[in-house]
Amino acid sequence: MSVILAATVAAPSALSGGANVIAVGVLLAEFGMFRQALLRDQVRLYAAQSSLISALAIVVAATRHLPDLYVLAFLSFALKAVIVPVVLRRLLRGIGAIGGDPRWSDIAGSHALSVANAVLVAIAVAAFGFFTVAALGIRSPVLPATALSVSVAVILVAFVLMIVRRDVVSQAIGFLSLENGVSLTALVVAAGLPLILEMAFLFDLLVAVVVFGLLIRVHHGRAESMSTADLTSLRG
Amino acid sequence: MASTTVTGQPEWEERPVISESMSPALPVPVVQLLQVVTVAAAAPGVSGVISRVEARMQGRTGPRVLQPYFDLAKLFRKEALAPEGSSWVFLAAPLGAMVCYLTVPLLIPVLTTFGLPLGYMGDILGGGFILSLASFLVATAALDTGSPYAQLGASRAKTFGAITEPVVLFVVFTVALVTGTDLPYALAATVRSSAGQIIRPAHLLAAAALFMVILYETGRIPVETHTGTNEFGMIEEARPFEHSGPYFALLKWGSAMKQLILFTILLNVFVAPWGLAATPRIGPVALAIAALIGKAALLGVVVAVIDNSFAKLRLFKITEFAAGAFLLAVLGVLTLYLGGG
Numbered sequence: 001m002s003v004i005l006a007a008t009v010a011a012p013s014a015l016s017g018g019a020n021v022i023a024v025g026v027l028l029a030e031f032g033m034f035r036q037a038l039l040r041d042q043v044r045l046y047a048a049q050s051s052l053i054s055a056l057a058i059v060v061a062a063t064r065h066l067p068d069l070y071v072l073a074f075l076s077f078a079l080k081a082v083i084v085p086v087v088l089r090r091l092l093r094g095i096g097a098i099g100g101d102p103r104w105s106d107i108a109g110s111h112a113l114s115v116a117n118a119v120l121v122a123i124a125v126a127a128f129g130f131f132t133v134a135a136l137g138i139r140s141p142v143l144p145a146t147a148l149s150v151s152v153a154v155i156l157v158a159f160v161l162m163i164v165r166r167d168v169v170s171q172a173i174g175f176l177s178l179e180n181g182v183s184l185t186a187l188v189v190a191a192g193l194p195l196i197l198e199m200a201f202l203f204d205l206l207v208a209v210v211v212f213g214l215l216i217r218v219h220h221g222r223a224e225s226m227s228t229a230d231l232t233s234l235r236g
Numbered sequence: 237m238a239s240t241t242v243t244g245q246p247e248w249e250e251r252p253v254i255s256e257s258m259s260p261a262l263p264v265p266v267v268q269l270l271q272v273v274t275v276a277a278a279a280p281g282v283s284g285v286i287s288r289v290e291a292r293m294q295g296r297t298g299p300r301v302l303q304p305y306f307d308l309a310k311l312f313r314k315e316a317l318a319p320e321g322s323s324w325v326f327l328a329a330p331l332g333a334m335v336c337y338l339t340v341p342l343l344i345p346v347l348t349t350f351g352l353p354l355g356y357m358g359d360i361l362g363g364g365f366i367l368s369l370a371s372f373l374v375a376t377a378a379l380d381t382g383s384p385y386a387q388l389g390a391s392r393a394k395t396f397g398a399i400t401e402p403v404v405l406f407v408v409f410t411v412a413l414v415t416g417t418d419l420p421y422a423l424a425a426t427v428r429s430s431a432g433q434i435i436r437p438a439h440l441l442a443a444a445a446l447f448m449v450i451l452y453e454t455g456r457i458p459v460e461t462h463t464g465t466n467e468f469g470m471i472e473e474a475r476p477f478e479h480s481g482p483y484f485a486l487l488k489w490g491s492a493m494k495q496l497i498l499f500t501i502l503l504n505v506f507v508a509p510w511g512l513a514a515t516p517r518i519g520p521v522a523l524a525i526a527a528l529i530g531k532a533a534l535l536g537v538v539v540a541v542i543d544n545s546f547a548k549l550r551l552f553k554i555t556e557f558a559a560g561a562f563l564l565a566v567l568g569v570l571t572l573y574l575g576g577g
Contacts, residue, residue: 017436024567026436031563035556117560123566134574146437149574 008043015063016144022056023150025125026184030157030177031171033110034118039092039226042173043085046180050080053183056147061189064142068195076183079202084176084209091213092169110167110227122160126153142191151188154181167226168219172212179205259519264352267516270525271346274340275500278529279492280304282499285533286462289540304492308485316481319381329377330479330486336370337493344420344497345504347524349428349512359418360408363501367494371397374475374487378422381478389474392551396459396471399558400449406565407449410442413572420501424509440566442507448561450502454495457543458557469551496532504530 012020029049036042054077061069111118129152138148158178162171183201186193216226223230262270284301291298300306316378318326333399343358343366358366371393408418414433415422434440452459455472461475476487504512511527513520549557 005528012432014435017432020437020571021435021440024441024571027567028563114555116555119556119559119563123563127566127570130570130574146571146574150571211520 002110012144017061018054019038020146020150022052022059023147023184025052026180027150027154030154030161030181033120033161033173033177034122034164035115039169040089042169043088046173047081047085049177049180053180053187054081056184057187063176064191065068066191067227069191071195072198075199075202079206080180084205087209088213092216099128110165110170112164112166118160118164121164122157125128125156125160129153129156129197138189140188143188148185148188151181151184152185166228168216168228169226171228175208175212176205248442259517261515261517264516266343267513267521268352268355269407270521271341271352274525274528275341275346275493275496276338278455279491279496280308281529282496282532283492286536286540289537290543293540302430308489311485311488312482314481316483319383321382322380322576326377326380327483329373330483330490332373333370333490334486336366336373337497340497342368344501345509345512346500346528347513347521347569348516349424349514351419351437352419355421356419360411360420360501361418364404367497370490370494377479378475378477383478384440384479386475389471389477391472393475396452396554396558399555400484400561403445403449403558403561403565406562406569407442407446410438410565410568410572413569420505422511424505427506427509438568438572439506440481441564441571443502445561445565445568446502446506448557448564450498451539451542452496452557458546458549458553461548462543463472469548492548499532499535500528503535504528
């Protein structure tokens, strides 16, 4: 009996449990992006994911007494959960509308794999991320190691998202949520990063959003579609 | 981890200490019998609550909460017919399935926090096997009828059952990693032991995955319309198509019992293992019966809300639903394995 009991996993403290739950929420939002068929929902899910990361930053700030992180949490919420979604929606207004209704866009059938298969592939990739990070043995003073594994899984799953969905919007959102994964990693391994650096990263993101928005508009103007399948013919 | 007492005995194996000061104690076998009777008697009522709440939310008056009991009483008085060419399997299956559903409440914590005699014979997997046996018997009877509709339902139930099975396995793995056993009593004791056990992601993910499996197993909305007209999308509901009279009543009662058994496992093992009797006394046991019915009715309201807020998935999209549940269960095991989530 004692041998069996030795194999059990002790409960984490309520704090690290809560932090892990938020981190897992970020990963689940990433998986949710596989299924979204509407441009608007895709952007909303990104905003929800960004809010979760801000919430985690506030938890870390409050429990580890890092007041800089409050500023970062506020800035990242304002930028990633409010400004970026608004800018994206502005840039994409009227694009890809079906039958004149701007809420419906043609990103629905852009899966290279079926949703269930894509999720299975992503689970495998996420598991790879989990085990690699565990093998590195990185320990963080502010957050439990699980959060780090989850953040690496978020980054890898964002790559899978960009690969299996063949529409420009999902690929842009995949790229932006990849940045969310990087923010999460930064929060775990380098919570004490100077604020000026973090802010520089955040404003870099804004540039990326504008570039992506323009790319989407140009692509849609040329191809009359959100699908990237048309680009295959450009191969030499 | 299951906390252990001074004697080295895990907490969930603790035998109740009976003193003479409080309300009289029931013999333990009687409590065990009460578990079965509670599930059997309350099951149609829980179905009644769900359909009543669902109707009220749609602005209809809806059937009485007690309507399923009247339906069963009516069906038991009716004549039973078997399709021509069907064998004894057709008539034996409802009885066999009912026996299975009466056995499972002996093994799971319906009313008590301590294990009852033979309660440790079956772990969560054991209970799952008995439930699968019941579903297999019903499917066999459906095949025996030769009716294409019942056969379609049975074949679909088995196909999608094979997809949800891995989810259940991963939920059991999570339980095993958390408690070191897969006895339902052990997990309930662990959940009660501290707040850290409740908000760890592995626990929440496993509970959510199990809830999704229960929605599939009880034929609720993202997967199947539970009540109403016959349609091509039916899975579980199509199987008893050819049964009639008392046999049909047994199948209906059995599926209501299966629903309450699954609700009990979710509530008393994963989500809310409070209100259970720690001693076999009349007072706590009566309280436990009331608590179980109250909790099951509350969960029924949640299920009714889901029934009313989502559309039925197309048959070929059910794999997406199962993939979602599988994702939750696998993430639960992964977070546990690495870093003790």
